[in-house]
Amino acid sequence: xxxxxxxxxxxxxxxxxxxxxxxxxxxxxxxxxxxxxxxxxxxxxxxxxxxxxxxxxxxxxxxxxxxxxxxxxxxxxxxxxxxxxxxxxxxxxxxxxxxxxxxxxxxxxxxxxxxxxxxxxxxxxxxxxxxxxxxxxxxxxxxxxxxxxxxxxxxxxxxxxxxxxxxxxxxxxxxxxxxxxxxxxxxxxxxxxxxxxxxxxxxxxxxxxxxxxxxxxxxxxxxxxxxxxxxxxxxxxxxxxxxxxxxxxxxxxxxxxxxxxxxxxxxxxxxxxxxxxxxxxxxxxxxxxxx
Numbered sequence: 020x021x022x023x024x025x026x027x028x029x030x031x032x033x034x035x036x037x038x039x040x041x042x043x044x045x046x047x048x049x050x051x052x053x054x055x056x057x058x059x060x061x062x063x064x065x066x067x068x069x070x071x072x073x074x075x076x077x078x079x080x081x082x083x084x085x086x087x088x089x090x091x092x093x094x095x096x097x098x099x100x101x102x103x104x105x106x107x108x109x110x111x112x113x114x115x116x117x118x119x120x121x122x123x124x125x126x127x128x129x130x131x132x133x134x135x136x137x138x139x140x141x142x143x144x145x146x147x148x149x150x151x152x153x154x155x156x157x158x159x160x161x162x163x164x165x166x167x168x169x170x171x172x173x174x175x176x177x178x179x180x181x182x183x184x185x186x187x188x189x190x191x192x193x194x195x196x197x198x199x200x201x202x203x204x205x206x207x208x209x210x211x212x213x214x215x216x217x218x219x220x221x222x223x224x225x226x227x228x229x230x231x232x233x234x235x236x237x238x239x240x241x242x243x244x245x246x247x248x249x250x251x252x253x254x255x256x257x258x259x260x261x262x263x264x265x266x267x268x269x270x271x272x273x274x275x276x277x278x279x280x281x282x283x284x285x286x287x288x289x290x291x292x293x294x295x296x297x298x299x300x301x302x303x304x305x306x307x308x309x310x
Contacts, residue, residue: 020238021248025272029063029296032056034287035273036218037078037089037120038296039310040263045271045296046086047259048075051287055088055099058296060264060271069099077120077132079310089118089131096121096131096152113150113158116142120218122171122180122310127154128199130161130180132168138284144186151199161201162193170219170259172227175307181207181227183216190216190227190240208240218259220270223306228270230257232283237272239303250299256283258294262305272297 033051045058046068055068055075073092080086085100087107094111096118097104110118110131117139119132128151135147149162149171162168166186173180173195180193180201188210194202207227210216214231221227226247227240237257239248255274262270275294278286286292 020246023248023250023299023301025250025252025270025297025299027295028060028298029058029065031065032273032294032296033290034258034275034292035294035296036076036259038218038259038261038271038273039078039080040261040271041080041084045261045263046078046080047273047296048078048088049294050074050076050091051290051292055086060269060298063296069102069104071097071104076118079121079123079129081123087121087123087129089121091117091119092137094118094133096129108152108156108158110150110152110158113160114148116145116147119169120171122173124173124195124199125177125309128152130171130173130199132171134167134169135165139288141288149182149201153199159199161199162204169217170227170229172219172221173309174221174225175223177307177309179225181219181221183219183229185215185217185232187211188213188215190219190229192242207242208244208246217257218273220261220310221305221308222262222301222303223308224303225308226303228260228262230260230272230274232256232258235277237270248301250301252297255295255297257297261310262301262303264298267304268301270299270301272299
């Protein structure tokens with residue numbers, strides 16, 4: 020497996036999530052900082068885009084440049100357009116925990132994680148679900164019994180969804196139906212005994228780049244389960260990643276400073292985490308993969 024060393028490009032975050040390339044810069048959720056921020060990849064300057072009191076998590080940049088943002092604690096999908104924040108969909112009647120990651124299907128629908136429990140409020144992890152927000156903004160539970168649903172990506176041809184289950188250290192693939200429904204999940208990769216998996220992105224060859232939460236790296240996994248590349252993030256634990264940059268071949272990563280084996284939820288609740296943004300040149304582009 021080829022190793023690539025990442026370099027730090029920005030500091031000053033509390034807990035970065037939902038990182039996305041936005042044409043010329045990065046946009047991401049500083050989740051515990053209760054704000055969405057923009058990061059200049061050249062200067063490292065971090066500026067607040069919008070504060071979100073209920074804590075932002077996963078987000079996407081839509082084709083028109085507006086953002087859709089998961090508001091964790093109140094389980095709302097928020098739209099930010101022309102500087103104005105509004106509710107796109109209210110998932111509170113369906114979700115059992117917090118809203119996590121989000122991915123669009125390219126057809127006007129969105130898949131949103133429900134992690135299953137309010138772990139930052141002291142609840143123990145519980146089975147979560149994946150919720151589909153249809154183009155008509157109807158809500159459908161399309162997968163359940165998930166062990167802390169996390170990173171979600173969709174293949175370049177739009178036919179398969181890949182999901183990270185953090186608490187069982189697995190990546191699963193699902194066939195996507197014409198109505199947004201999902202088939203049975205199959206395990207693509209199992210990291211049991213190595214690390215839990217957090218956020219993911221996908222490249223043009225349908226390979227997942229998976230953030231290994233308990234280690235210092237993001238690992239590339241092919242659809243057949245082969246591990247080909249690892250981007251090392253020194254003294255850190257990666258949380259989320261995306262592909263972008265002027266050449267389309269930069270892997271950007273949000274990572275917390277290493278916890279040295281401490282419980283991540285306890286450290287988050289106590290406010291003892293700090294995050295940075297990292298970058299590494301990779302030999303792959305994003306192509307049509309989502310997000």
